[in-house]
Amino acid sequence: MSTSYDLIVIGAGPAGYPAAIRGAQLGLKTACIERELLGGVCLNWGCIPSKALLKTAELANKMRHASDFGLRAGDVSVDFGRVVDRSRTVSGRFNKGVASLFKKYGVDHLEGTARLAGKGHVTLQPRDGDAQELTAKHIVLATGARARTFPGIEVDGEKVMTYREAIVSKEQPERIVILGAGAIGLEFAYFMNAMGTEVIVVEGQAEVLPLEDREIGKEVRRHLSRAGIRFELGTLARSAQADGDEAVVELDNGETLRADRVLVALGISPNSEDLGLEELGVKTERGFVVVDASYRTSVPGVYALGDLNDRGPALAHTATAQAHVCVDRIAGHRIADVDYDNMPSCTYCIPQVASVGLTEEAAKKKGLSYKVGKFPFAANGKAQGAGAPEGFVKVLIDPEYGEILGAHIVGSEATELIANFVMARSAEATAELFVHTVHAHPTHGEAMMEAVAQALGQSVHL
Amino acid sequence: MAQFYEMPAVSPTMELGTLVEWRVAEGESFEPQTVIAEVGTDKANMDAEIFDAGVMIKHLIEEGDEVPAGYPIAIVGESADEDISELVKAFEAQKDRGSPSGGDASDDEEPSSPSQEARDEETEEAEEPREPKAGDEGKKAPPPRRAEKVSITRQWQGRALSAAFMDPPGDIGAATTAERVAASPLARKIAADKGIDLNKLQGTGPGGRIVKADVLEAPARPAAPGTSRADEQVRNSPMRKTIAKRLLESHRDIPTFFLTVSFDMGGMVALRASLKTQAPDAKVSYNDMLIKAVARALAESPQVNASWGDKAITRHGSVDIGVAVALPDGLITPVLRNVDQLGLAQIGDQVRELAGLAREGKLKPEQYQGNTFTISNLGMYGIEEFTAIINPPASAILAVGALERVPVVNDQGELEPAWRMKVTMTCDHRVIDGATGAEFLQVLRRYVESPALLLL
Numbered sequence: 060m061s062t063s064y065d066l067i068v069i070g071a072g073p074a075g076y077p078a079a080i081r082g083a084q085l086g087l088k089t090a091c092i093e094r095e096l097l098g099g100v101c102l103n104w105g106c107i108p109s110k111a112l113l114k115t116a117e118l119a120n121k122m123r124h125a126s127d128f129g130l131r132a133g134d135v136s137v138d139f140g141r142v143v144d145r146s147r148t149v150s151g152r153f154n155k156g157v158a159s160l161f162k163k164y165g166v167d168h169l170e171g172t173a174r175l176a177g178k179g180h181v182t183l184q185p186r187d188g189d190a191q192e193l194t195a196k197h198i199v200l201a202t203g204a205r206a207r208t209f210p211g212i213e214v215d216g217e218k219v220m221t222y223r224e225a226i227v228s229k230e231q232p233e234r235i236v237i238l239g240a241g242a243i244g245l246e247f248a249y250f251m252n253a254m255g256t257e258v259i260v261v262e263g264q265a266e267v268l269p270l271e272d273r274e275i276g277k278e279v280r281r282h283l284s285r286a287g288i289r290f291e292l293g294t295l296a297r298s299a300q301a302d303g304d305e306a307v308v309e310l311d312n313g314e315t316l317r318a319d320r321v322l323v324a325l326g327i328s329p330n331s332e333d334l335g336l337e338e339l340g341v342k343t344e345r346g347f348v349v350v351d352a353s354y355r356t357s358v359p360g361v362y363a364l365g366d367l368n369d370r371g372p373a374l375a376h377t378a379t380a381q382a383h384v385c386v387d388r389i390a391g392h393r394i395a396d397v398d399y400d401n402m403p404s405c406t407y408c409i410p411q412v413a414s415v416g417l418t419e420e421a422a423k424k425k426g427l428s429y430k431v432g433k434f435p436f437a438a439n440g441k442a443q444g445a446g447a448p449e450g451f452v453k454v455l456i457d458p459e460y461g462e463i464l465g466a467h468i469v470g471s472e473a474t475e476l477i478a479n480f481v482m483a484r485s486a487e488a489t490a491e492l493f494v495h496t497v498h499a500h501p502t503h504g505e506a507m508m509e510a511v512a513q514a515l516g517q518s519v520h521l
Numbered sequence: 522m523a524q525f526y527e528m529p530a531v532s533p534t535m536e537l538g539t540l541v542e543w544r545v546a547e548g549e550s551f552e553p554q555t556v557i558a559e560v561g562t563d564k565a566n567m568d569a570e571i572f573d574a575g576v577m578i579k580h581l582i583e584e585g586d587e588v589p590a591g592y593p594i595a596i597v598g599e600s601a602d603e604d605i606s607e608l609v610k611a612f613e614a615q616k617d618r619g620s621p622s623g624g625d626a627s628d629d630e631e632p633s634s635p636s637q638e639a640r641d642e643e644t645e646e647a648e649e650p651r652e653p654k655a656g657d658e659g660k661k662a663p664p665p666r667r668a669e670k671v672s673i674t675r676q677w678q679g680r681a682l683s684a685a686f687m688d689p690p691g692d693i694g695a696a697t698t699a700e701r702v703a704a705s706p707l708a709r710k711i712a713a714d715k716g717i718d719l720n721k722l723q724g725t726g727p728g729g730r731i732v733k734a735d736v737l738e739a740p741a742r743p744a745a746p747g748t749s750r751a752d753e754q755v756r757n758s759p760m761r762k763t764i765a766k767r768l769l770e771s772h773r774d775i776p777t778f779f780l781t782v783s784f785d786m787g788g789m790v791a792l793r794a795s796l797k798t799q800a801p802d803a804k805v806s807y808n809d810m811l812i813k814a815v816a817r818a819l820a821e822s823p824q825v826n827a828s829w830g831d832k833a834i835t836r837h838g839s840v841d842i843g844v845a846v847a848l849p850d851g852l853i854t855p856v857l858r859n860v861d862q863l864g865l866a867q868i869g870d871q872v873r874e875l876a877g878l879a880r881e882g883k884l885k886p887e888q889y890q891g892n893t894f895t896i897s898n899l900g901m902y903g904i905e906e907f908t909a910i911i912n913p914p915a916s917a918i919l920a921v922g923a924l925e926r927v928p929v930v931n932d933q934g935e936l937e938p939a940w941r942m943k944v945t946m947t948c949d950h951r952v953i954d955g956a957t958g959a960e961f962l963q964v965l966r967r968y969v970e971s972p973a974l975l976l977l
Contacts, residue, residue, distance in 0.1 A: 460710050487705030
């Protein structure tokens with residue numbers, strides 16, 4: 060095995076594996092070190108398996124309403140173990156896909172734990188055997204992050220879990236308390252609720268999905284509440300811990316919640332320990348590696364991508380976008396900076412949420428003038444036909460030049476639709492151009508066009 | 522019923538047309554087949570006819586405006602008092618959105634009065650093309666041109682114009698530009714609003730595309746001490762664009778070298794004086810004699826009277842000399858055919874006739890295309906010597922300086938006054954080598970310095 064590379068990538072998640080493949084494509088002799096599974100959290104414990112679970116949840120709920128569609132489906136019963144098995148199969152498929160991509164592009168896949176060992180040096184500790192010394196002109200750190208915990212929140216992996224244990228657990232809890240109403244919290248809440256588990260969601264902010272437009276969060280909560288999920292908003296969990304067969308959660312508001320499981324979904328902590336950052340002098344802030352717009356750290360030749368660094372939201376697509384910019388620049392190619400103002404954000408519970416750009420609250424805070432356009436899916440033919448009339452599209456339009464300042468979708472197909480707004484914003488299409496662009500009929504997408512037209516006072520269907 | 526009259530495509534390749542002159546004033550009625558306007562294309566000015574009888578109710582664009590073929594330029598109807606409010610509204614709506622007719626024309630531009638006056642059709646004298654003539658007061662000055670109309674016209678380029686107009690899509694910012702500036706719709710809209718020329722910006726978007734940030738960061742004009750007038754944007758006429766395109770191609774694609782010689786013009790000065798006395802009506806100029814001399818030299822130099830081709834060099838069977846003629850807004854090179862077979866007086870007559878047509882914009886393509894050699898003369902401006910850019914398909918151009926009286930050292934070693942003229946030939950090195958060019962100039966020298974030969 061070779062020990063000298065142009066590029067060594069540490070971590071094979073959605074930052075690391077694209078970085079490695081891109082590097083190899085651009086002619087760099089590349090190795091990618093992974094201590095667990097190729098694809099990282101995204102592919103193995105996050106984005107991908109959760110989508111498999113959520114599809115099961117959506118189908119279960121649809122089947123419960125089969126009679127609305129003229130079908131008799133009988134009672135829906137859940138085989139929880141098989142639900143989880145299916146999600147593992149899906150992940151496994153993609154995990155193998157990354158391995159074959161590495162092979163195809165000539166990336167050396169090295170298994171083990173890596174640590175910086177001086178400038179241009181990496182120590183690889185395989186699971187079995189002796190440590191190896193590797194050298195590289197460029198070292199890209201892409202070790203990702205893990206669920207964040209707080210004092211008093213005692214994660215034991217059995218009663219008090221993070222997504223990491225929860226997503227592979229084949230035991231269905233009867234009652235679950237979910238701490239945090241961000242994307243992960245709400246997706247688990249929706250899934251567990253659809254499986255028949257009693258769900259309580261605790262959120263410190265006043266509304267669910269606190270990073271989204273306030274109206275969007277409210278709409279999602281309305282539908283999830285109707286499905287039977289209980290929300291405790293504006294209060295934090297003071298403690299969470301196992302207590303015999305149960306878990307106990309004490310809230311700031313004095314209430315005590317008991318459940319057979321607690322899921323902690325309160326954000327992430329970067330995996331920046333044990334990498335040798337301090338010894339090499341790589342600057343970090345609250346654990347996140349400080350980088351510039353080319354993802355260079357304070358140490359020349361060392362780069363950091365994705366959840367590990369201090370730039371952008373901790374999302375898989377952010378990480379992949381950063382990987383492209385970083386490696387292309389390492390290889391000497393010109394490429395524009397990652398545009399964090401045009402970063403889509405998606406939540407896959409039903410109704411789905413997707414957004415890009417400014418929320419109304421952010422626009423207000425910035426002192427921008429804007430026009431709001433809104434269009435409900437209830438007035439959209441395709442959504443009605445699909446039996447999914449929940450939600451709406453909301454846009455913020457600059458009144459002077461018609462710039463699409465922000466777009467927020469809650470409802471069916473939201474996460475697929477948002478790409479249109481991201482593309483429009485990326486191309487700097489104006490609101491007028493967006494409305495002038497013919498949208499196929501009947502499609503959910505027409506609701507986007509109508510929402511923008513609403514802002515311009517031109518909507519026909521409202 | 523009142524309707525739009527649209528910019529006609531007066532030539533098959535015409536995309537944009539300049540309204541040179543209205544021939545039918547507002548309120549005036551016209552017969553079938555009336556020429557209602559004169560339209561300039563990139564090549565020549567043409568008449569725009571209307572087929573039915575009617576009344577010119579309203580001019581929608583002004584003289585000097587450039588719009589795409591198919592763009593409404595007037596409202597015509599059956600009587601002058603027809604209700605045209607709907608049409609005007611449609612047009613105005615378009616204008617507000619930045620359509621080709623331009624925005625509010627009253628701010629910086631005098632409203633153009635309907636051109637009631639018939640155009641002075643008298644041919645101008647060839648010698649003074651730039652000077653307005655006495656007695657020419659009736660002629661309308663060219664309308665001032667405004668910068669913003671340039672971008673406005675660009676936005677319409679390439680769209681289905683008349684249909685789009687009646688059902689206006691609004692300024693959706695989906696501009697397809699004539700010059701293809703890569704810019705986002707939003708950047709275009711902001712630039713148009715702020716009067717920023719996109720051509721002057723460097724794009725930072727993907728592929729160098731100009732994005733919003735580039736427009737917003739466009740540097741403000743630095744404050745200069747003292748007062749200065751605002752920059753003026755002079756719209757590129759079709760001719761200007763053609764000149765730019767052709768000369769750029771020539772300058773870029775042709776490997777050139779320059780040969781300068783000084784001719785003893787004593788013989789020509791004597792010959793012209795003699796002709797003036799002997800044949801006062803003939804009006805033979807030095808330029809005519811030089812053209813004749815060049816023609817004779819070319820007839821003897823097939824290697825110079827030639828054109829480059831990828832497979833073969835064409836040695837032309839005829840001597841067709843292009844003579845550069847300056848115009849108020851450009852230049853054109855009318856071509857004299859078979860010049861080696863023309864007499865001096867014929868050359869003079871033809872040059873003056875073609876130059877006249879050129880100044881009126883009435884040259885036909887066959888009258889300005891396909892020269893085998895070009896002469897450009899700036900001697901009358903006192904230019905001693907200069908270099909010119911080759912006018913393809915010719916392989917050489919002769920830049921002619923001023924005829925000057927200079928001190929020379931004669932054969933006896935004494936100073937004496939003499940007539941001299943410097944010419945510089947720009948040669949296409951793919952066709953003409955240094956020695957070939959030099960030999961041609963030797964032959965030319967023989968004819969120029971012994972002009973009696975021209976009379977043979």
